[in-house]
Amino acid sequence: MDQKEIRLRGHHLICTGLFVGEGYSDRFSGNMSRVIRTMKEENPVVELVSSPDHICRACPKLEAQQEEGKSCKLDEVAKKDEYLLHLLAFRPGYKDTYRNIIGAVKDRITEEIFLECCGKCSWLEKGLCSYEKYLEGLK
Ligand code: SF4
Ligand code: SF4
Incomplete structure:
Protein backbone atom coordinates (compact mmCIF):
# COMPACT_ATOMS: atom_id res chain seq x y z
CA MET A 1 0.00 0.00 0.00
CA ASP A 2 1.54 3.29 -1.05
CA GLN A 3 -0.33 5.87 1.00
CA LYS A 4 1.46 7.17 4.10
CA GLU A 5 -1.76 8.19 5.83
CA ILE A 6 -4.75 5.94 6.34
CA ARG A 7 -8.35 7.03 6.85
CA LEU A 8 -10.16 4.79 9.32
CA ARG A 9 -13.81 4.97 10.34
CA GLY A 10 -14.41 5.02 14.08
CA HIS A 11 -16.03 1.59 14.27
CA HIS A 12 -13.29 0.10 12.11
CA LEU A 13 -10.99 0.56 15.11
CA ILE A 14 -12.87 -2.44 16.48
CA SER A 25 -16.22 -10.19 -1.09
CA ASP A 26 -12.71 -11.44 -1.87
CA ARG A 27 -11.73 -7.94 -3.00
CA PHE A 28 -13.04 -6.47 0.25
CA SER A 29 -11.20 -9.02 2.39
CA GLY A 30 -7.95 -8.63 0.43
CA ASN A 31 -8.05 -4.86 0.78
CA MET A 32 -8.88 -5.04 4.49
CA SER A 33 -5.99 -7.45 5.05
CA ARG A 34 -3.63 -5.02 3.30
CA VAL A 35 -4.86 -2.03 5.31
CA ILE A 36 -4.40 -3.92 8.60
CA ARG A 37 -0.95 -5.20 7.59
CA THR A 38 0.16 -1.70 6.59
CA MET A 39 -1.02 -0.23 9.89
CA LYS A 40 0.67 -2.94 11.96
CA GLU A 41 3.93 -3.10 10.03
CA GLU A 42 4.45 0.54 9.00
CA ASN A 43 2.71 2.41 11.84
CA PRO A 44 1.41 5.14 9.54
CA VAL A 45 -0.51 8.23 10.57
CA VAL A 46 -4.19 7.31 10.84
CA GLU A 47 -7.00 9.83 10.50
CA LEU A 48 -10.15 8.81 12.35
CA VAL A 49 -13.26 9.60 10.31
CA SER A 50 -17.01 9.02 10.15
CA SER A 51 -17.22 8.63 6.39
CA PRO A 52 -16.01 6.08 3.79
CA ASP A 53 -12.41 5.09 4.53
CA HIS A 54 -9.64 2.92 3.10
CA ILE A 55 -11.59 -0.20 4.07
CA CYS A 56 -14.90 0.98 2.57
CA ARG A 57 -13.33 1.75 -0.76
CA ALA A 58 -13.26 -1.94 -1.73
CA CYS A 59 -16.67 -2.71 -0.24
CA PRO A 60 -19.46 -3.85 -2.57
CA LYS A 61 -21.97 -2.05 -0.33
CA LEU A 62 -20.30 1.28 -1.01
CA GLU A 63 -20.21 0.56 -4.72
CA ALA A 64 -23.90 -0.45 -4.60
CA GLN A 65 -24.79 2.87 -3.06
CA GLN A 66 -22.94 4.81 -5.68
CA GLU A 67 -24.52 2.81 -8.49
CA GLU A 68 -28.05 2.08 -7.32
CA GLY A 69 -28.90 4.11 -4.26
CA LYS A 70 -28.46 1.04 -2.04
CA SER A 71 -25.92 0.94 0.74
CA CYS A 72 -24.99 -0.06 4.22
CA LYS A 73 -27.06 2.96 5.46
CA LEU A 74 -24.08 5.28 5.51
CA ASP A 75 -25.84 7.94 7.60
CA GLU A 76 -26.48 5.43 10.36
CA VAL A 77 -22.94 4.09 10.16
CA ALA A 78 -21.58 7.64 10.40
CA LYS A 79 -23.58 8.19 13.59
CA LYS A 80 -22.18 4.95 15.00
CA ASP A 81 -18.64 6.07 14.12
CA GLU A 82 -19.13 9.46 15.73
CA TYR A 83 -20.64 7.99 18.89
CA LEU A 84 -17.89 5.40 19.24
CA LEU A 85 -15.21 8.04 18.70
CA HIS A 86 -16.88 10.19 21.35
CA LEU A 87 -16.97 7.29 23.83
CA LEU A 88 -13.27 6.64 23.19
CA ALA A 89 -12.46 10.36 23.67
CA PHE A 90 -11.54 10.93 20.02
CA ARG A 91 -13.27 13.08 17.41
CA PRO A 92 -13.59 12.82 13.62
CA GLY A 93 -10.48 14.28 12.01
CA TYR A 94 -8.17 13.23 14.85
CA LYS A 95 -4.77 12.05 13.59
CA ASP A 96 -1.97 10.13 15.25
CA THR A 97 0.16 7.11 14.52
CA TYR A 98 -1.63 3.78 14.44
CA ARG A 99 0.21 2.50 17.53
CA ASN A 100 -0.57 5.61 19.58
CA ILE A 101 -4.24 5.37 18.65
CA ILE A 102 -4.45 1.66 19.46
CA GLY A 103 -2.61 2.31 22.74
CA ALA A 104 -5.28 4.88 23.67
CA VAL A 105 -8.07 2.49 22.66
CA LYS A 106 -6.52 -0.17 24.88
CA ASP A 107 -6.62 2.22 27.85
CA ARG A 108 -10.17 3.43 27.19
CA ILE A 109 -12.18 0.51 25.82
CA THR A 110 -14.73 -1.15 28.08
CA GLU A 111 -17.21 -3.92 27.40
CA GLU A 112 -20.02 -1.33 27.45
CA ILE A 113 -18.28 0.72 24.76
CA PHE A 114 -17.59 -2.42 22.73
CA LEU A 115 -21.27 -3.38 22.88
CA GLU A 116 -22.34 0.13 21.83
CA CYS A 117 -20.37 -0.51 18.65
CA CYS A 118 -21.02 -4.20 18.09
CA GLY A 119 -24.14 -5.12 20.07
CA LYS A 120 -26.45 -5.06 17.05
CA CYS A 121 -24.02 -6.39 14.45
CA SER A 122 -24.73 -9.73 12.80
CA TRP A 123 -21.06 -10.72 13.07
CA LEU A 124 -21.37 -10.61 16.86
CA GLU A 125 -24.52 -12.72 16.70
CA LYS A 126 -22.69 -15.24 14.50
CA GLY A 127 -19.99 -15.51 17.17
CA LEU A 128 -17.22 -14.19 14.90
CA CYS A 129 -16.60 -11.16 17.14
CA SER A 130 -16.54 -10.78 20.92
CA TYR A 131 -15.14 -8.42 23.51
CA GLU A 132 -12.84 -11.16 24.83
CA LYS A 133 -11.37 -11.78 21.38
CA TYR A 134 -10.89 -8.03 20.88
CA LEU A 135 -8.99 -7.70 24.17
CA GLU A 136 -6.87 -10.71 23.23
CA GLY A 137 -5.92 -9.03 19.95
CA LEU A 138 -4.85 -5.86 21.77
CA LYS A 139 -2.18 -7.71 23.77
S1 SF4 B 1 -20.48 -1.94 5.01
FE1 SF4 B 1 -20.40 0.32 4.85
S2 SF4 B 1 -19.07 0.98 6.57
FE2 SF4 B 1 -18.74 -1.22 6.26
S3 SF4 B 1 -16.97 -1.35 4.89
FE3 SF4 B 1 -18.85 -1.40 3.59
S4 SF4 B 1 -19.20 0.74 3.01
FE4 SF4 B 1 -17.78 0.76 4.75
S1 SF4 C 1 -19.28 -7.17 15.64
FE1 SF4 C 1 -19.51 -6.07 13.70
S2 SF4 C 1 -18.95 -3.92 14.15
FE2 SF4 C 1 -18.17 -5.22 15.80
S3 SF4 C 1 -16.07 -5.72 15.22
FE3 SF4 C 1 -17.37 -7.37 14.50
S4 SF4 C 1 -17.85 -6.83 12.38
FE4 SF4 C 1 -17.11 -4.96 13.39
Whole structure:
Protein backbone atom coordinates (compact mmCIF):
# COMPACT_ATOMS: atom_id res chain seq x y z
CA MET A 1 0.00 0.00 0.00
CA ASP A 2 1.54 3.29 -1.05
CA GLN A 3 -0.33 5.87 1.00
CA LYS A 4 1.46 7.17 4.10
CA GLU A 5 -1.76 8.19 5.83
CA ILE A 6 -4.75 5.94 6.34
CA ARG A 7 -8.35 7.03 6.85
CA LEU A 8 -10.16 4.79 9.32
CA ARG A 9 -13.81 4.97 10.34
CA GLY A 10 -14.41 5.02 14.08
CA HIS A 11 -16.03 1.59 14.27
CA HIS A 12 -13.29 0.10 12.11
CA LEU A 13 -10.99 0.56 15.11
CA ILE A 14 -12.87 -2.44 16.48
CA CYS A 15 -13.44 -4.36 13.24
CA THR A 16 -9.75 -4.29 12.30
CA GLY A 17 -8.90 -5.88 15.65
CA LEU A 18 -11.25 -8.80 15.01
CA PHE A 19 -10.77 -9.42 11.31
CA VAL A 20 -10.15 -13.08 10.48
CA GLY A 21 -10.28 -12.88 6.71
CA GLU A 22 -14.05 -12.95 6.21
CA GLY A 23 -15.85 -10.11 4.47
CA TYR A 24 -18.35 -9.02 1.87
CA SER A 25 -16.22 -10.19 -1.09
CA ASP A 26 -12.71 -11.44 -1.87
CA ARG A 27 -11.73 -7.94 -3.00
CA PHE A 28 -13.04 -6.47 0.25
CA SER A 29 -11.20 -9.02 2.39
CA GLY A 30 -7.95 -8.63 0.43
CA ASN A 31 -8.05 -4.86 0.78
CA MET A 32 -8.88 -5.04 4.49
CA SER A 33 -5.99 -7.45 5.05
CA ARG A 34 -3.63 -5.02 3.30
CA VAL A 35 -4.86 -2.03 5.31
CA ILE A 36 -4.40 -3.92 8.60
CA ARG A 37 -0.95 -5.20 7.59
CA THR A 38 0.16 -1.70 6.59
CA MET A 39 -1.02 -0.23 9.89
CA LYS A 40 0.67 -2.94 11.96
CA GLU A 41 3.93 -3.10 10.03
CA GLU A 42 4.45 0.54 9.00
CA ASN A 43 2.71 2.41 11.84
CA PRO A 44 1.41 5.14 9.54
CA VAL A 45 -0.51 8.23 10.57
CA VAL A 46 -4.19 7.31 10.84
CA GLU A 47 -7.00 9.83 10.50
CA LEU A 48 -10.15 8.81 12.35
CA VAL A 49 -13.26 9.60 10.31
CA SER A 50 -17.01 9.02 10.15
CA SER A 51 -17.22 8.63 6.39
CA PRO A 52 -16.01 6.08 3.79
CA ASP A 53 -12.41 5.09 4.53
CA HIS A 54 -9.64 2.92 3.10
CA ILE A 55 -11.59 -0.20 4.07
CA CYS A 56 -14.90 0.98 2.57
CA ARG A 57 -13.33 1.75 -0.76
CA ALA A 58 -13.26 -1.94 -1.73
CA CYS A 59 -16.67 -2.71 -0.24
CA PRO A 60 -19.46 -3.85 -2.57
CA LYS A 61 -21.97 -2.05 -0.33
CA LEU A 62 -20.30 1.28 -1.01
CA GLU A 63 -20.21 0.56 -4.72
CA ALA A 64 -23.90 -0.45 -4.60
CA GLN A 65 -24.79 2.87 -3.06
CA GLN A 66 -22.94 4.81 -5.68
CA GLU A 67 -24.52 2.81 -8.49
CA GLU A 68 -28.05 2.08 -7.32
CA GLY A 69 -28.90 4.11 -4.26
CA LYS A 70 -28.46 1.04 -2.04
CA SER A 71 -25.92 0.94 0.74
CA CYS A 72 -24.99 -0.06 4.22
CA LYS A 73 -27.06 2.96 5.46
CA LEU A 74 -24.08 5.28 5.51
CA ASP A 75 -25.84 7.94 7.60
CA GLU A 76 -26.48 5.43 10.36
CA VAL A 77 -22.94 4.09 10.16
CA ALA A 78 -21.58 7.64 10.40
CA LYS A 79 -23.58 8.19 13.59
CA LYS A 80 -22.18 4.95 15.00
CA ASP A 81 -18.64 6.07 14.12
CA GLU A 82 -19.13 9.46 15.73
CA TYR A 83 -20.64 7.99 18.89
CA LEU A 84 -17.89 5.40 19.24
CA LEU A 85 -15.21 8.04 18.70
CA HIS A 86 -16.88 10.19 21.35
CA LEU A 87 -16.97 7.29 23.83
CA LEU A 88 -13.27 6.64 23.19
CA ALA A 89 -12.46 10.36 23.67
CA PHE A 90 -11.54 10.93 20.02
CA ARG A 91 -13.27 13.08 17.41
CA PRO A 92 -13.59 12.82 13.62
CA GLY A 93 -10.48 14.28 12.01
CA TYR A 94 -8.17 13.23 14.85
CA LYS A 95 -4.77 12.05 13.59
CA ASP A 96 -1.97 10.13 15.25
CA THR A 97 0.16 7.11 14.52
CA TYR A 98 -1.63 3.78 14.44
CA ARG A 99 0.21 2.50 17.53
CA ASN A 100 -0.57 5.61 19.58
CA ILE A 101 -4.24 5.37 18.65
CA ILE A 102 -4.45 1.66 19.46
CA GLY A 103 -2.61 2.31 22.74
CA ALA A 104 -5.28 4.88 23.67
CA VAL A 105 -8.07 2.49 22.66
CA LYS A 106 -6.52 -0.17 24.88
CA ASP A 107 -6.62 2.22 27.85
CA ARG A 108 -10.17 3.43 27.19
CA ILE A 109 -12.18 0.51 25.82
CA THR A 110 -14.73 -1.15 28.08
CA GLU A 111 -17.21 -3.92 27.40
CA GLU A 112 -20.02 -1.33 27.45
CA ILE A 113 -18.28 0.72 24.76
CA PHE A 114 -17.59 -2.42 22.73
CA LEU A 115 -21.27 -3.38 22.88
CA GLU A 116 -22.34 0.13 21.83
CA CYS A 117 -20.37 -0.51 18.65
CA CYS A 118 -21.02 -4.20 18.09
CA GLY A 119 -24.14 -5.12 20.07
CA LYS A 120 -26.45 -5.06 17.05
CA CYS A 121 -24.02 -6.39 14.45
CA SER A 122 -24.73 -9.73 12.80
CA TRP A 123 -21.06 -10.72 13.07
CA LEU A 124 -21.37 -10.61 16.86
CA GLU A 125 -24.52 -12.72 16.70
CA LYS A 126 -22.69 -15.24 14.50
CA GLY A 127 -19.99 -15.51 17.17
CA LEU A 128 -17.22 -14.19 14.90
CA CYS A 129 -16.60 -11.16 17.14
CA SER A 130 -16.54 -10.78 20.92
CA TYR A 131 -15.14 -8.42 23.51
CA GLU A 132 -12.84 -11.16 24.83
CA LYS A 133 -11.37 -11.78 21.38
CA TYR A 134 -10.89 -8.03 20.88
CA LEU A 135 -8.99 -7.70 24.17
CA GLU A 136 -6.87 -10.71 23.23
CA GLY A 137 -5.92 -9.03 19.95
CA LEU A 138 -4.85 -5.86 21.77
CA LYS A 139 -2.18 -7.71 23.77
S1 SF4 B 1 -19.28 -7.17 15.64
FE1 SF4 B 1 -19.51 -6.07 13.70
S2 SF4 B 1 -18.95 -3.92 14.15
FE2 SF4 B 1 -18.17 -5.22 15.80
S3 SF4 B 1 -16.07 -5.72 15.22
FE3 SF4 B 1 -17.37 -7.37 14.50
S4 SF4 B 1 -17.85 -6.83 12.38
FE4 SF4 B 1 -17.11 -4.96 13.39
S1 SF4 C 1 -19.20 0.74 3.01
FE1 SF4 C 1 -20.40 0.32 4.85
S2 SF4 C 1 -20.48 -1.94 5.01
FE2 SF4 C 1 -18.85 -1.40 3.59
S3 SF4 C 1 -16.97 -1.35 4.89
FE3 SF4 C 1 -17.78 0.76 4.75
S4 SF4 C 1 -19.07 0.98 6.57
FE4 SF4 C 1 -18.74 -1.22 6.26
